[in-house]
Amino acid sequence: MPIHDPSWSAYAHAVLEDAGHRRGGARDEVIDLLAAQPCAVSAHDIEGALRQRGRPIGRASIYRALDTLAEHGLVKRLDLGRSEACYEPARSDGHHHHHVVCEMCGTLTAFDDPDLEDAIDRLGDRLGMRIDDHDVLLRGVCRNCGGPGPR
Amino acid sequence: MPIHDPSWSAYAHAVLEDAGHRRGGARDEVIDLLAAQPCAVSAHDIEGALRQRGRPIGRASIYRALDTLAEHGLVKRLDLGRSEACYEPARSDGHHHHHVVCEMCGTLTAFDDPDLEDAIDRLGDRLGMRIDDHDVLLRGVCRNCGGPGPR
DNA sequence: GCAAGACTAAGACTCAGTCTCATTACGCCC
DNA sequence: GGGCGTAATGAGACTGAGTCTTAGTCTTGC
Numbered sequence: 001m002p003i004h005d006p007s008w009s010a011y012a013h014a015v016l017e018d019a020g021h022r023r024g025g026a027r028d029e030v031i032d033l034l035a036a037q038p039c040a041v042s043a044h045d046i047e048g049a050l051r052q053r054g055r056p057i058g059r060a061s062i063y064r065a066l067d068t069l070a071e072h073g074l075v076k077r078l079d080l081g082r083s084e085a086c087y088e089p090a091r092s093d094g095h096h097h098h099h100v101v102c103e104m105c106g107t108l109t110a111f112d113d114p115d116l117e118d119a120i121d122r123l124g125d126r127l128g129m130r131i132d133d134h135d136v137l138l139r140g141v142c143r144n145c146g147g148p149g150p151r
Numbered sequence: 152m153p154i155h156d157p158s159w160s161a162y163a164h165a166v167l168e169d170a171g172h173r174r175g176g177a178r179d180e181v182i183d184l185l186a187a188q189p190c191a192v193s194a195h196d197i198e199g200a201l202r203q204r205g206r207p208i209g210r211a212s213i214y215r216a217l218d219t220l221a222e223h224g225l226v227k228r229l230d231l232g233r234s235e236a237c238y239e240p241a242r243s244d245g246h247h248h249h250h251v252v253c254e255m256c257g258t259l260t261a262f263d264d265p266d267l268e269d270a271i272d273r274l275g276d277r278l279g280m281r282i283d284d285h286d287v288l289l290r291g292v293c294r295n296c297g298g299p300g301p302r
Numbered sequence: 303g304c305a306a307g308a309c310t311a312a313g314a315c316t317c318a319g320t321c322t323c324a325t326t327a328c329g330c331c332c
Numbered sequence: 333g334g335g336c337g338t339a340a341t342g343a344g345a346c347t348g349a350g351t352c353t354t355a356g357t358c359t360t361g362c
Contacts (some may be wrong), residue, residue: 006174022308022358022360023360025309025310026310029310039299044348047189050201056311057311058310058312059312059349059350060311060313060351061309061311063350067162077232083348083349084316084350098198102280103283113270116274119264119269120289123262123264123289126252127260129299130291130292131251131290131291132254133187133291134284135287135288136285136287138274138281138285139282139284140280140284141283142280148280172340174340175328176339178340184309194319195317198347208341208342209344210343210344211319211322211339211344212342214319215340215341216340235318235319293352304362305339305360305361306338306360306362307358309356309359312355313353314353314354315351316349316350316351316352317350318348319345319347319348319349320345320347321344321346322344323344324342324343325342325350327341328339329339330336330337331334331336331337
């Protein structure tokens with residue numbers, strides 16, 4: 001999981017420009033912040049982080065930026081069963097992952113698993129549907145909170 | 152998918168009684184309504200349906216009833232990416248299923264898949280976590296809306 | 303530099319879900 | 333059956349995430 005992904009932010013800017021979007025300070029800040037996230041963040045996290053950076057951005061602008069990004073497949077919206085949605089950059093190589101939430105401490109961990117992806121791919125045929133997208137969310141207990149050890 | 156599942160409602164009543172809960176009209180109505188649902192319904196659906204039945208129930212009571220049921224593992228709460236959560240009875244035999252949402256018409260379809268369950272079971276070991284629960288949500292296009300045919 | 307219109311900020315608004323508290327009624331004891 | 337303790341209920345105020353509106357600002361093409 002990259003801590004900062006300048007390639008994603010450059011890619012995002014390029015896609016938006018191609019789509020005829022002008023640049024705007026608020027959206028650029030959101031893209032910048034997202035590129036620096038190790039995992040998913042909520043709109044309110046973004047609002048708070050930008051305020052801390054001394055660049056307070058209107059809430060509507062944040063949601064608008066996230067909408068625009070999601071529209072172009074640049075961010076992925078996640079419902080983690082909390083009251084608020086979380087957002088994370090979607091890499092341009094199509095690679096994607098899923099999440100485990102620790103029910104004790106709330107930690108969010110990303111993982112990927114080819115078997116799982118295969119099983120889901122096969123499902124489209126079985127169900128007679130075109131499957132465009134899927135979410136998988138696991139809930140459990142992490143090592144720190146008493147999950148199985150030793151490592 | 153049973154249209155009405157009297158065994159679930161009886162089971163739910165029994166579990167709640169064992170847990171020391173008294174019976175109450177509001178919760179009984181919610182249990183009754185849930186038992187009759189083919190798939191997940193939202194709290195507002197429940198509120199509306201009970202009002203239509205001429206048995207209007209306070210919103211707080213509905214959420215309280217759903218909370219109590221979820222606490223005892225009798226209903227499952229689903230986030231379908233809509234603004235509101237949905238709830239469905241959890242069968243006592245531990246059998247569970249997942250959902251596909253059609254992005255065109257919004258239809259919710261249930262399915263189960265042993266391969267998928269196996270893949271998820273194996274993940275706990277791989278991740279070194281105890282996995283207690285999981286949600287899978289597929290998004291796609293159903294047959295009626297132009298998904299793959301022929302039937 | 304200018305104009306068009308895309309972008310932004312502030313905050314009012316909506317709506318799902320929670321909380322409070324007065325009232326009702328279940329279930330046990332006598 | 334009547335009384336009592338307490339869980340369950342209902343009404344509606346409240347909270348907080350997300351949306352909408354509107355006036356103003358900034359980009360960009362000319």
